[in-house]
Amino acid sequence: MAAQFDKDYVIKSVEERNIRFVRFWFTDVLGFLKSFAVTDTELEGAFDEGMGFDGSSIDGFTRIQESDMIAFPDPSTFQSLPWRPQAADGVGRMFCDIVKPNGEPFEGDPRYALKRVLKKAADMGYTMYVGPELEYFYFADSDGTEFLDQGGYFDLTPLDVASDLRRETVLTLEKLGIPVEYSHHEVAPSQHEIDLRYQDALTMADAVMTYRLTVKEVAYANGVYATFMPKPVAGINGSGMHVHQSLFNKDGNAFFDASMPGNLSQVCRWYIAGLLKYAPEFCAITNPLVNSYKRLIPGYEAPVYVSWAQANRSAMVRVPLYKPGKEAATRLELRSPDPSCNPYLAFAVMLGAGLKGIEEQLELMPEATNDIFEMSAAELKEADIKTLPENLGAAIALFEESETMKEILGDHIHSFYVENKKAEWADYIKDVSQWELDRYLPVI
Numbered sequence: 001m002a003a004q005f006d007k008d009y010v011i012k013s014v015e016e017r018n019i020r021f022v023r024f025w026f027t028d029v030l031g032f033l034k035s036f037a038v039t040d041t042e043l044e045g046a047f048d049e050g051m052g053f054d055g056s057s058i059d060g061f062t063r064i065q066e067s068d069m070i071a072f073p074d075p076s077t078f079q080s081l082p083w084r085p086q087a088a089d090g091v092g093r094m095f096c097d098i099v100k101p102n103g104e105p106f107e108g109d110p111r112y113a114l115k116r117v118l119k120k121a122a123d124m125g126y127t128m129y130v131g132p133e134l135e136y137f138y139f140a141d142s143d144g145t146e147f148l149d150q151g152g153y154f155d156l157t158p159l160d161v162a163s164d165l166r167r168e169t170v171l172t173l174e175k176l177g178i179p180v181e182y183s184h185h186e187v188a189p190s191q192h193e194i195d196l197r198y199q200d201a202l203t204m205a206d207a208v209m210t211y212r213l214t215v216k217e218v219a220y221a222n223g224v225y226a227t228f229m230p231k232p233v234a235g236i237n238g239s240g241m242h243v244h245q246s247l248f249n250k251d252g253n254a255f256f257d258a259s260m261p262g263n264l265s266q267v268c269r270w271y272i273a274g275l276l277k278y279a280p281e282f283c284a285i286t287n288p289l290v291n292s293y294k295r296l297i298p299g300y301e302a303p304v305y306v307s308w309a310q311a312n313r314s315a316m317v318r319v320p321l322y323k324p325g326k327e328a329a330t331r332l333e334l335r336s337p338d339p340s341c342n343p344y345l346a347f348a349v350m351l352g353a354g355l356k357g358i359e360e361q362l363e364l365m366p367e368a369t370n371d372i373f374e375m376s377a378a379e380l381k382e383a384d385i386k387t388l389p390e391n392l393g394a395a396i397a398l399f400e401e402s403e404t405m406k407e408i409l410g411d412h413i414h415s416f417y418v419e420n421k422k423a424e425w426a427d428y429i430k431d432v433s434q435w436e437l438d439r440y441l442p443v444i
Contacts, residue, residue: 007047010078010094014040017080019090024051024071025209026096027110029416030288031342033209036071037091046073050099055106069106071096077206082175083217095206107412110344114205117348117408121355126247126254128351131181131198131331132208134339135239136215137232138162138190142225145233147190162224166192169218176214178207188236198244201347208343230287230338231294238295238302241339244320245350246331247271256330262310263330264319272317272332273364274357275350276306279316279336282349283389284399284421285409286337290428293391295338303335306386307368314372316388336388345409352408393429396421 005013014022021037024046028034036053038046055069073094084091098109105112121128140146148162166183173180179197186193194215196207212228219226231238247254247267257265287296295302309315318333337346356362365384372385389395396418399405406414 005075005078007044007075010047010073010075010092011044013078013080014043014092017090017092019080019092021089022073022078022092022094023081024073024096025093026071026098027209027342027344029108029110029342029345029413030420031110031340031345033213035093047075052101055098055108068101070099070101072099079176079210082172083221095209107410108416110342110348110413111202111205113409113413114202114344114348116410117352117355118201121247121351124355124358125249126355127249128201128347129198129246129248129331130201130204130347131196131244132204132343133193133195133240133242133244134208134211134228135186135191135193135241136226136228136339137188137239138165138192138219139225139227139232142227148224149185150189162190162192165218165222165224166194168222169215170194172214172218173211176210178210186237186239188233191237191239198246201351205343205347212339228339230289230292230340232291234294239339240295240302240335241337241341241346243334243337243346243350244331245334245354247354253328253330255332256327258327262319263327267358268330268332269364270357270361271354272308272319272357273362274353274355274360275317275332275334276308276365277362278349278353278356278402278404279306279334280386280388280395281398281402281405282353283336284392284395284417285345285349285405286334286341287388287395288342288392288421289338289340290392290424292338292340293389293395296336296388296390304387305368305372305380306388307372307383308332308365309368312368312370312372315368345413349405349408352404356404391425392421393425396425 020040022043023035023037025033025035038051050070050072052068052070073096075094077095079093081091081093097111098106100106118128138148140148170180170183181195181197183194196204196211199207215226228239255265255268256263260266287293296304298304303316305316307315308317310319311321312318316336318335320331320333323329334350389398400418
């Protein structure tokens, strides 16, 4: 569903729009956006030969003795940046694929990791479509958590002072060629959500990276701060990234079958079973921070229990109810990820897990029809409902031992990610927090 621009279109557009610089975007393994600028006069050569850079300074890329990397721009991702000057000396951007000097794809490039899993899906006859719902907070500045409003879910009142910020963000995203489905105030004070219309997974991963930057750019231009930190404030809901996903084949939506219970095809049931089996193992990818696990606790709408259900929002995997005539909309929603994740790796592990479920024809556990948050420990055990890891340390331990995750992401990304997250967890557990000082210092 991406615009099919080619290099000739981009070169012509750069000339006609007076664009002087084109930013080449790519992400490191941790999901941080990286960029360098190329002048308009260098653009044609960059398409033909790529642009070299030092990969040893990028997290998860290369060691110093093998540092040379080459970025090849993907012309289909070209857009001009709306927050840069438009009349003259404008700025464009393209996402890049990273290759080694010998021309082979670089195994540490997250975009390539997703492409590999998408190729596997294509070989099985499937195309993955995703529609993520990214939540975030607006604060007065980056130094604290002062709310801009006290609004609640779907509020449209003077309390929702950020509605103009959301509107400006939506308009900016549309200028960048990213279609938006809807936007609204979320449950917590100063918490907001803008939902992107479903796209193929690679296009959407690029869109998520653009979305996060756009939200922050618009906030900054208006003198406030936007954050995708999963749980910035204790005692209120954290921010999630619910991911709606489906597989299509040559006959249409592979998740729909009118003859099956709930209209869910056998392929869909296998896919869900794969997500459920491997969710604890990929949790370190979809929930990558120490802070991510402050969100994944009972009582704040974040899923903790490995389960599925139709319409039951306490389940980790929710299947929206089928509407007659909407076969193409049949999908599932994975509710555990948060918006701090690397979208390329997150979509890769979701798809990889689902494809494993199809390959292994995994049996789907019974649907959770009651509120799982209200179930006792004995009831959860009887229903064989497991939990996601309780913290980053537990998550990375499962991820490290997972041969499936290593297969999906490749040895390079898997090993770097384990090393990096182990260091993050070690830093956290040796820290003495203010909570500990407040609780223990006065009495012990």
